[in-house]
Amino acid sequence: MPLLINRELVDNDSWQLVGEEALENNELPAGDIIVPLAFYQENSDALINHDGEVAIQLTGDDEIDGVLENPSQFPLIAIFIPALRDGRAFSIARLLKRAGFKGQIRAIGDVSHDRLDFLTRCGFDALEIPADRFSDEVFNAFSEFSVRYQGCEDDSRPVYRQ
Amino acid sequence: MYQYTQVDQQLVNERVAQFRDQTRRFLAGDLPDDEYLALRLMNGLYVQRHAPMLRVAVPYGMMSSQQMRTLAHVARKWDKGYGHFTTRTNIQFNWPKLEDVPDILEELAKVQMHAIQTSGNCIRNTTTDQFAGVIADEIEDPRPYCEIIRQWSSLHPEFAYLPRKFKIAISGGPTDRAASQVHDIGLHIVKNDAGEVGFEVLVGGGLGRTPVIGKQIRPFLQKKDLLSYLEAIVRVYNLKGRRDNKYKARIKILVNALGVDAFRELVEAEWEQIKESDLQLTETEIERVQGFFKPFEYDASAANDSSLETKLAEDQSFAHWVRQNTVEHKVAGYRAVIVSLKAHLKPKGDISHQQMDLVADLADKYSFGEIRSTHNQNLVLADVRQQDLYELWQILEEANLARANINTLTDMTVCPGGDFCALANAKTLGIADQIDAKFEDLDYLYDLGEIKLNMSGCINACSHHHVGHIGILGVDKKGEDWYQITLGGSDGEDASLGKVIGKAVAADEVADTLAKVLSVFVEQRIEGERFIDCVRRIGLTPFKENVYAPAH
Ligand code: HEM
Ligand code: SF4
Numbered sequence: 001m002p003l004l005i006n007r008e009l010v011d012n013d014s015w016q017l018v019g020e021e022a023l024e025n026n027e028l029p030a031g032d033i034i035v036p037l038a039f040y041q042e043n044s045d046a047l048i049n050h051d052g053e054v055a056i057q058l059t060g061d062d063e064i065d066g067v068l069e070n071p072s073q074f075p076l077i078a079i080f081i082p083a084l085r086d087g088r089a090f091s092i093a094r095l096l097k098r099a100g101f102k103g104q105i106r107a108i109g110d111v112s113h114d115r116l117d118f119l120t121r122c123g124f125d126a127l128e129i130p131a132d133r134f135s136d137e138v139f140n141a142f143s144e145f146s147v148r149y150q151g152c153e154d155d156s157r158p159v160y161r162q
Numbered sequence: 163m164y165q166y167t168q169v170d171q172q173l174v175n176e177r178v179a180q181f182r183d184q185t186r187r188f189l190a191g192d193l194p195d196d197e198y199l200a201l202r203l204m205n206g207l208y209v210q211r212h213a214p215m216l217r218v219a220v221p222y223g224m225m226s227s228q229q230m231r232t233l234a235h236v237a238r239k240w241d242k243g244y245g246h247f248t249t250r251t252n253i254q255f256n257w258p259k260l261e262d263v264p265d266i267l268e269e270l271a272k273v274q275m276h277a278i279q280t281s282g283n284c285i286r287n288t289t290t291d292q293f294a295g296v297i298a299d300e301i302e303d304p305r306p307y308c309e310i311i312r313q314w315s316s317l318h319p320e321f322a323y324l325p326r327k328f329k330i331a332i333s334g335g336p337t338d339r340a341a342s343q344v345h346d347i348g349l350h351i352v353k354n355d356a357g358e359v360g361f362e363v364l365v366g367g368g369l370g371r372t373p374v375i376g377k378q379i380r381p382f383l384q385k386k387d388l389l390s391y392l393e394a395i396v397r398v399y400n401l402k403g404r405r406d407n408k409y410k411a412r413i414k415i416l417v418n419a420l421g422v423d424a425f426r427e428l429v430e431a432e433w434e435q436i437k438e439s440d441l442q443l444t445e446t447e448i449e450r451v452q453g454f455f456k457p458f459e460y461d462a463s464a465a466n467d468s469s470l471e472t473k474l475a476e477d478q479s480f481a482h483w484v485r486q487n488t489v490e491h492k493v494a495g496y497r498a499v500i501v502s503l504k505a506h507l508k509p510k511g512d513i514s515h516q517q518m519d520l521v522a523d524l525a526d527k528y529s530f531g532e533i534r535s536t537h538n539q540n541l542v543l544a545d546v547r548q549q550d551l552y553e554l555w556q557i558l559e560e561a562n563l564a565r566a567n568i569n570t571l572t573d574m575t576v577c578p579g580g581d582f583c584a585l586a587n588a589k590t591l592g593i594a595d596q597i598d599a600k601f602e603d604l605d606y607l608y609d610l611g612e613i614k615l616n617m618s619g620c621i622n623a624c625s626h627h628h629v630g631h632i633g634i635l636g637v638d639k640k641g642e643d644w645y646q647i648t649l650g651g652s653d654g655e656d657a658s659l660g661k662v663i664g665k666a667v668a669a670d671e672v673a674d675t676l677a678k679v680l681s682v683f684v685e686q687r688i689e690g691e692r693f694i695d696c697v698r699r700i701g702l703t704p705f706k707e708n709v710y711a712p713a714h
Pocket of ligand 2: 577578579580583584585586587618619620621622623624625
């Protein structure tokens, strides 16, 4: 799937999102992996010995207070967007930023053109776009607006402090 | 009123271009239907029975005469020559073509108007008192705060995909003319013991399927904390509001499920984190925005007028109109005029392009070029010299805009219902006509006094039927239109939800049923008692008995 990092297409991504079957059978691939928060919590001891880095994937239903206590233990946090209308990811990313998270925040799932700019402003630096929703036009998404009212993770100053 | 800065204008222009591109991608097949649906809704575009419907924002009900002329132009050029004012002070056009909408928006942008967030699951137009700034009983003019909220909520990157729509209303003082208690957030401007002016904050009001009156979560909020507190509330809602069932997704359901105390704790904890951030409003910003809403340079000699007295004595129809359709202004010699969009046998809230142009001209001539829309679907010219009232009345009368029925039974608030709305269970317009026809006698209406009648064509409650003194709800019974009647609702500072009096009545019996209800009131009222107070005092039983008495 096309992956944008800092608004540019990259093709050398080391991260693998571990699929459900592999999780069920506990057959983790070697290398850098992304696993769901619940799986991580259940298997954190075993994962210490994983051959590669381990990142977590959050969804809107996860209880994330624990993660917010020390997000920087993870090199990357992915947030899964199940559907266009589900806007929780925007708030979750901002909470991670506020908790001091410096690693990569990656949007996965239903990620497409008309949300890319807002996602970026809320702190996502990596955007994984399903292949059928990707075209060169998506890069326009970042320049549709040259002005804004609110402060956000890109710049905390609202219009009245600029 | 507020004038766009370069940033405001740029943002609206860029939104038009963005929507044009979204529509192009949709028509080219690059944007799936359900995705375009969400995006077009966020720009006020519904698809209805006959055609798309475009809802244009009238932020907190304020329009300039120039904006009104543009609305008239839009109605002429792209619609069938009329528009419909809604209970959230916006205007809807029922007949535009999808392909034309980007052009309409471009035309609107030229006069600082837009359709941003007039629909969809995002923060909607903030509404307020139609007499803001001109009424003596307000503590402070709420409009600057509405504008500050408009800017904060417009294209907020975090809050574009909330669980459900989100509506905020502000009342400027103890008398609530903004229905603030039935909004997701209601703000009341209050003064604390130290004499500081700030906001009381209510949360979780709303109508629709599950009507709820808002609950207080903060008795006093300082002005500088307005946006940080709102952001805390909306963030908690965005994270915790239900997303599995759209009928349970409004904030009222979350507040009720958690209990207001637990909800408050979450909000206050979130607020702690952000109250000292850049979100804090600066004194300079508040003053800058307040600068747009300064009192006009009123004519000091207006109070010396004696012609009004004479005219009132001479012309009884005029006297009725002044009593019903004008309101005392805080400046002596001025009055606020309500332009009735409740003409006899006409769809309530509808206005033709000729009427729009006329109202614009009248605003220029008599009321500093400004017009307001009300949440009861009327218009207001807020600053008219009393010596001009007679002339103004004659012109309005000529244009069918002076029916002297404000706050009476026929000043009905009515949604478009089954004639236009795809969600309707029943028609509303014909029933409104039936009521108009039955209660045409003005003397009878004046004798009945203040009554608010609200009628919705389905449970979505676009016309706030739960909070009408009399509410009428259209229901579908085996393909036929039936109407359920509630009594005792109010959307004022004494907000309450009406109670159903019994089984629904057939379409041809609605007006007769109201007559039975009103006859109980006439019989039972004590001197000077309003209908709503009488219902509260005597309860529903006498009304039920009369309405459902077995026929002889
Ligand atoms: C004709 C197209 C319209 C459609 C499809 C429509 C649809 C809806 C729906 C689905 C809701 C319920 C939302 C919920 O409970 O979450 C709603 C609520 C509402 N609508 Fe409309 N509406 C239309 C026109 C209008 C008009 C003409 C007005 C004003 C007269 C209006 C004012 C409102 C208001 C004030 C509410 C909020 C009630 C509440 O607090 O729950 N709408 N609308
Ligand atoms: S109340 Fe129902 S019928 Fe009336 S406009 Fe709203 S959705 Fe349509």
